Amino acid sequence: MTVSIIRFGGSNCDRDAERALEHLGIDAEIVWHEDGLPEDTTGIVLPGGFSYGDYLRAGAMAARAPIMEEVREAAREGVPVLGVCNGAQVGCESSLTEGAFTTNESARFQCEPVYVRVERDDTPWTRAYDEGDVLEIPIAHAEGRYEVDDDRLAELEDEDRILFRYCDEDGETTPEANPNGSKHDVAGLVGDRDTVAVLMPHPERVTLPDVGETDGQGVLRGFAYATE
């Protein structure tokens, strides 16, 4: 099993994802976007960073790179795909997931730990947790405010697509606990299949025990669960 971490020009969390996955015993390799998806890909990470310098719109240029057609095809076939931060923006821009992540309410870049509540525990990405668990995972973005039209959001919620919501330490969603003004506190969601997920917080930054807490390990373990 090898997880492909797609590196675009400007990706900068690709090595971090590789290190974190390897720590969990999950084989991973960084794939340059122009080289195409390797045949033996059993999982895909769209890593954080500033693909194409975020010029035009965060994630917009990378979403139109030829490799994304291969990623969408793989996703349709059930290959697990995880988009983190800029990767989440790319995921929405390329219709792997719905909605968009846009400029924070503060209009500033925010790097800080936040709490998220696990909304479902029956996806590969959350199987390690229980519904209602509160995880502390850092964010680092200027454009993380989840936006989608109200009707569609209601449908997404009906379809149980919301994976994580920002919350306080006790698991309550409050305006103060929502760091960027995301609609309905959405921090992450799944696509048409549960094997495709995007989130703004960085699980790879809370995976390595030698630099701190490890609340994010379960998310990355999703690659192992998904292929069991």
Place this chain on the structure above:
Amino acid sequence: MSLADSDRELVVEELGREPTPAEAALFENLWSEHCAYRSSRPLLSAFESEGEQVVVGPGDDAAVVALPTDDTSSADADHASGRADEKEEDVYITMGIESHNHPSYVDPFDGAATGVGGIVRDTLSMGAYPIALADSLYFGAFDREHSKYLLEGVVEGISHYGNCIGVPTVAGSVDFHPDYEGNPLVNVACVGLLTEDRLVTAEAQEPGNKLVLVGNATGRDGLGGASFASEDLAEDAETEDRPAVQVGDPYAEKLLIEANEALIDEDLVESARDLGAAGLGGASSEMVAKGGLGARIELERVHQREPNMSALEILLAESQERMCYEVEPKNVERVREIAEKFDLGCSVIGEVTEGNYVCTFEGETVVDVDAHFLGEGAPMNDLPTEAPAEPETDLPETDLEEAFEAVLSSPNTASKRWVYRQYDHEVGVRTSVPPGDDAAVMAIREAEQGLAISSGAAPNWTSTAPFEGAKAVTLENATNLAAKGATPLAAVDCLNGGNPEKPDVYGGFQAIVDGLAETCADLSVPVVGGNVSLYNDSVAGPIPPTPTLAMVGTKSGYDAPPLSAKPEGDLVLVGDLALERGEFRLGGSEYLAQFDGDDRFPVLPGEPAAFVETLADVADADETLAVHDVSHGGLAVSLAEMVDEDAGLAVSLPDGVDVEGALFHEQPARALVQTADPDAVREAFDGVAPVVELGEGTDDGRLTIDAGDDVLEYDAAAIRENRSVIEDELE
């Protein structure tokens, strides 16, 4: 500004003819204060820059320092992980620091952003991968709208650039002082990582090798930046000098970082230099001068983004995100392929020769000079100095509670969360101790070492007493590292001063150089590189002499004691010489800055090395619960910073002590240690530094200071409210 008459005479004498316009412009820029350190170099010999850990000292793009190989601990770790034979190459770090002061005044966003870009490329040109940034920023009084505008722009510029290139900003400092009103300072340090086999220098190696320019296309931006940085800021600088400010493209820089890594992976680079001050002319001539060689460059081969550029413009433009590589002819094609993969421009502009440094443009020779004379021929200035005056003593009468709150809510001592929250300080997954603590700690897994980083200066200190203040800045940075259990390894400095032609300004500058040098030597910390920025002077007057020091230290393991107190455990204060003596000097304190007083600077410890070493040991002891350096704002602020909702502190000052003195004096080389075993701390510091038991942790989240007739009492929320002035004002 043009080439000074006396310099022109020297050039004419050397060349035996009048310089061409391109040559005159090259000499003007490379012989400027910014590039040639004409006023400061005579002073810089005070620094001790050698040590067994120093691989490359001052004079290259960045310094290179070997990380210690901790034989015992690494052997254990290797054994545990079963990877004993993986560690072969020595692991090095690079350290560099740069100022981008004048550009940041004129255009705070782009000025600060390109400052980050420049120091990162200095890291690349040593073959290293950048792993950490530290920014020390200095602005005029925070209540001035213009200061806030500059702060917002500078922080946004650093955030924009540093975040995008994926290099975490983990440390730094922000200070406010009225004398920066007309001239803010932006000092940026970068730490890079490499193994010994990847080391590259700026010294050209072999005639016949090609010079290859990789990166952004050259435009007319930043023309004359080096000479712009070498004169006082004019009143109309914000409008008139904008063309001298470069505009950065962090996306191109990120591509350059990865392309550089690929070039080093494949061993394609013989020597390298980034294009900074004085552009292509500066970088290429310095490379060949270092190798005792020459070059032949065809300027029209440079890839350009504007039409009809002249030879002089191509030579001196400071367009960003460009590197000059010396490449063996057989490797040129591969370098071109790698540049292409990363969408970077690439042009083979000429080659290394044994002759002069020669540039041609469309067949015509526009520069033909000896590279060594160009780089090293600038005459040094021997300027008169005037020793700084000793401050008088004139202490204000204050109400204790009012004083406590004024000092705690001063923007200088207040929380800088508003700043570092805008920096990605975790990308790279090495940050073990993030900003907001005494020092950052990074995991250098390649060497199994924790790397602690501290950067800063203290304008209140050095404006009161430049010499003692600079010594104190050194002690303060070393204490920051030791508080997190690290032993200092090396430092780089960024020396900022006003117009050196004013004897009192130059005297103050000399004093900060001597102060830093003396205390770094006392601590056996080699000063391996640095940067000098003079002419930080405007109609508002000179800046305080400002010696930013970025110091790194190492420790085994990546974790460190927290800054925050625990609900239980005794609190001791170590190193407070004034408290032991019962005689306090408040000079340089935030307390006097708030209440307009004067006093002499605190007495500093005579033998600080033992203090730093002992504190580092104590910090890592099992019984140690929390450690916090005591500095800006004195004991009062440090105590308050340790309190949060989960843990409080109940403290009693010794009977009969001068309360304002004890709480607000700012003698460095002190720390608060919370411990389960105060006797062990006392024993460790026996004969090294005084230890005073102050009180203990509580579970009520309150700070209580029993000061004889007065009792100060604040809960965590009140402390936070006082400390949040910057974010309250700017959110």
